[in-house]
Amino acid sequence: MAERGKQGYFGDFGGTFVPETLMAPLAELARAYDKLSRRRAFRRELDDLLAHYAGRPTPLYHARRLSDRLGGARIFLKREDLLHTGAHKLNNALGQALLAREMGKERIIAETGAGQHGVATATAAALFGQRCTVYMGEEDMRRQRPNVDRMRLLGAEVAGVDGGSRTLKDAINEALRDWVTNVRDTHYVLGSVLGPEPYPRMVRDFHEVIGREAALQLAKQAGRRAPDLAIACVGGGSNALGLFTAFLGRPEVRLIGVEAGGRGAGLGDHAARFRGGRIGVLHGTRTWLLQDGDGQIAPTHSVSAGLDYPAVGPEHAHLRDIGRVEYTVATDAEAVAAFHTLAETEGILPALESAHAVAEACRRAPALSASRVILVNLSGRGDKDLESVRAWDLAAAESER
Amino acid sequence: MSGLDDAFAACKAARRAAFIPFLMAGDPSPAATLDLIGALVAGGADVLELGVPFSDPIADGPVNQRAAARALASGTTLAAVLDLVARTRLRHEVPVVLFTYFNPVLAMGVAEFATRASESGVDGVLCLDLPPEEAASGFAGALGDAGLDPVFLLAPTSTAARMKAVGKLARGFVYYVSRTGVTGARETLAPELARELAAVRRRVRHPLAVGFGISTPEQVARVGALADGVVVGSALVRLVEEHGAGAAGPLAAEVRRLSAPLRRGRKRR
Numbered sequence: 001m002a003e004r005g006k007q008g009y010f011g012d013f014g015g016t017f018v019p020e021t022l023m024a025p026l027a028e029l030a031r032a033y034d035k036l037s038r039r040r041a042f043r044r045e046l047d048d049l050l051a052h053y054a055g056r057p058t059p060l061y062h063a064r065r066l067s068d069r070l071g072g073a074r075i076f077l078k079r080e081d082l083l084h085t086g087a088h089k090l091n092n093a094l095g096q097a098l099l100a101r102e103m104g105k106e107r108i109i110a111e112t113g114a115g116q117h118g119v120a121t122a123t124a125a126a127l128f129g130q131r132c133t134v135y136m137g138e139e140d141m142r143r144q145r146p147n148v149d150r151m152r153l154l155g156a157e158v159a160g161v162d163g164g165s166r167t168l169k170d171a172i173n174e175a176l177r178d179w180v181t182n183v184r185d186t187h188y189v190l191g192s193v194l195g196p197e198p199y200p201r202m203v204r205d206f207h208e209v210i211g212r213e214a215a216l217q218l219a220k221q222a223g224r225r226a227p228d229l230a231i232a233c234v235g236g237g238s239n240a241l242g243l244f245t246a247f248l249g250r251p252e253v254r255l256i257g258v259e260a261g262g263r264g265a266g267l268g269d270h271a272a273r274f275r276g277g278r279i280g281v282l283h284g285t286r287t288w289l290l291q292d293g294d295g296q297i298a299p300t301h302s303v304s305a306g307l308d309y310p311a312v313g314p315e316h317a318h319l320r321d322i323g324r325v326e327y328t329v330a331t332d333a334e335a336v337a338a339f340h341t342l343a344e345t346e347g348i349l350p351a352l353e354s355a356h357a358v359a360e361a362c363r364r365a366p367a368l369s370a371s372r373v374i375l376v377n378l379s380g381r382g383d384k385d386l387e388s389v390r391a392w393d394l395a396a397a398e399s400e401r
Numbered sequence: 402m403s404g405l406d407d408a409f410a411a412c413k414a415a416r417r418a419a420f421i422p423f424l425m426a427g428d429p430s431p432a433a434t435l436d437l438i439g440a441l442v443a444g445g446a447d448v449l450e451l452g453v454p455f456s457d458p459i460a461d462g463p464v465n466q467r468a469a470a471r472a473l474a475s476g477t478t479l480a481a482v483l484d485l486v487a488r489t490r491l492r493h494e495v496p497v498v499l500f501t502y503f504n505p506v507l508a509m510g511v512a513e514f515a516t517r518a519s520e521s522g523v524d525g526v527l528c529l530d531l532p533p534e535e536a537a538s539g540f541a542g543a544l545g546d547a548g549l550d551p552v553f554l555l556a557p558t559s560t561a562a563r564m565k566a567v568g569k570l571a572r573g574f575v576y577y578v579s580r581t582g583v584t585g586a587r588e589t590l591a592p593e594l595a596r597e598l599a600a601v602r603r604r605v606r607h608p609l610a611v612g613f614g615i616s617t618p619e620q621v622a623r624v625g626a627l628a629d630g631v632v633v634g635s636a637l638v639r640l641v642e643e644h645g646a647g648a649a650g651p652l653a654a655e656v657r658r659l660s661a662p663l664r665r666g667r668k669r670r
């Protein structure tokens with residue numbers, strides 16, 4: 001979607017709400033990105049890495065047993081879980097690490113929630129020989145332990161954050177503080193379509209390959225270039241925009257973003273910004289936010305660390321405003337149920353983030369005829385979540401007794 | 402002439418830089434802050450900076466983060482801070498600049514905030530995460546209409562064009578961040594400070610206050626010789642952390658000690 005009006009805005013959302021120290025570096029980043037992304041050698045190097053290192057194109061898989069079980073539309077899974085490191089996040093991490101190298105920044109930093117973006121960034125840093133620090137909330141370090149170990153093995157420093165809710169929001173706070181201090185030699189690899197201009201559009205661009213590939217693959221495998229429904233989970237919203245962008249110009253495709261419904265509708269019990277939030281400014285951007293009446297950012301909850309964040313990417317706020325994308329929620333319980341369903345019917349363990357998208361597909365498919373196609377972005381694999389799912393199942397079994 | 406203009410003009414006439422202490426409003430409670438402000442004034446504050454606590458202070462170091470957390474825990478809202486300023490006004494004439502993040506202001510409503518801040522006796526407002534590009538459409542105008550000075554930051558990374566943009570929109574004074582980074586005491590000052598301030602002065606006519614990391618009388622003296630105002634924050638906030646509501650005595654003494662080099666006068670440019 002084209003940015004209209006002011007620089008870095010999507011309709012009324014976006015912008016550059018950062019301390020002065022970061023303003024010139026952000027402008028420099030935007031200029032470098034605009035120049036390099038048009039340069040053929042840069043595109044070629046990135047495409048080459050995506051193909052031979054990361055494993056693109058990722059498969060499109062017709063989930064027949066899942067579709068049969070639900071008894072309706074045909075469900076296709078875009079298998080970002082099969083990308084190197086296990087999630088879509090590597091598309092963006094490779095792109096930004098390459099950009100950092102071209103900008104002469106020797107050190108990269110990142111925030112991470114689920115740990116997937118941290119692992120992807122640590123991986124890219126190892127590949128390019130860059131120093132790397134990843135900020136991660138201590139609550140997330142606890143619930144996504146395997147990814148902490150992976151980052152350290154990849155040579156990254158994992159800096160635990162014990163402020164605030166000790167989750168993704170607090171990791172971003174700390175990464176921004178590092179960046180504002182070390183901006184001259186450090187590039188901040190922001191992990192979603194969040195933050196100040198140019199991040200929302202740059203991160204989207206690096207992921208837009210997801211939907212482009214899916215369209216070509218659908219043509220071959222389903223005999224049509226577009227699905228009836230495209231569904232993705234929305235944390236910051238990068239895997240969703242990665243899937244949706246290719247279909248924005250096709251109004252016949254219904255686009256559905258799924259936020260984390262958590263354990264209830266009260267403030268603090270979910271991360272459904274479009275249900276419980278209001279417009280505000282956080283982490284450099286104007287968007288929908290979960291906050292209290294005094295403008296303090298509210299705590300959030302989701303069983304999935306990657307969706308557990310109080311703001312949504314500004315382009316999503318715009319796409320909702322103009323009615324192009326519908327946003328819905330899946331609860332913790334629905335996501336865990338979808339996790340099990342996909343594991344049992346297809347032999348795929350999805351990330352709990354992605355399980356929110358699967359849950360929405362499970363809800364929609366039965367009402368649609370078998371001639372309909374639902375495209376689901378399976379943004380990541382679930383190995384990191386085995387402990388969370390086990391704990392959930394245990395608690396559920398206890399409460400039944 | 403605004404209250405801030407007057408304060409800087411008076412210091413200039415006395416051939417010295419203004420001493421500008423910072424405290425987090427509501428740390429440890431709004432009532433306590435009122436007393437602590439009295440201590441700052443007694444110690445020799447020319448302008449007061451009051452922080453509005455925010456849950457996610459990305460430009461602040463650990464000391465101010467903890468202060469914001471204490472202030473929020475004591476129930477300090479933006480409305481409570483304005484109330485505190487109004488009560489300060491009954492006792493002291495010292496100009497007050499609010500240091501805030503933008504979201505609490507947005508939640509109150511920019512126009513509503515400007516009106517209420519003005520009625521409370523606030524003189525200037527600095528939104529840490531609101532650069533001139535974003536402030537130009539509405540915020541700066543709303544403050545101006547209410548008779549408040551919009552204060553902006555400049556930093557070592559600011560380009561000449563950015564200095565000019567800030568110079569155009571700012572009123573009262575411009576706040577120069579002495580080095581890239583978050584708030585908090587530093588061992589040393591950036592050696593480039595003199596050169597950087599000279600570059601700013603070529604493009605900005607406003608009084609320049611310098612802050613972020615100043616915590617010793619020696620640093621105050623050095624910065625005071627170069628700038629029109631010296632801001633000391635975390636070093637004072639740490640005293641509040643240590644002594645709580647009983648910090649008035651230590652605060653007044655520390656402000657006296659830190660501002661002494663300025664009072665000896667002897668300037669400059």
Ligand SMILES: Cc1ncc(COP(=O)(O)O)c(C=O)c1O
Binds near residue numbers: 238240353
């Ligand atoms: C597998 C996976 N999917 C989705 C997300 C959510 O991020 P986004 O909404 O930017 O895709 C994450 C974030 O950590 C993730 O790891």
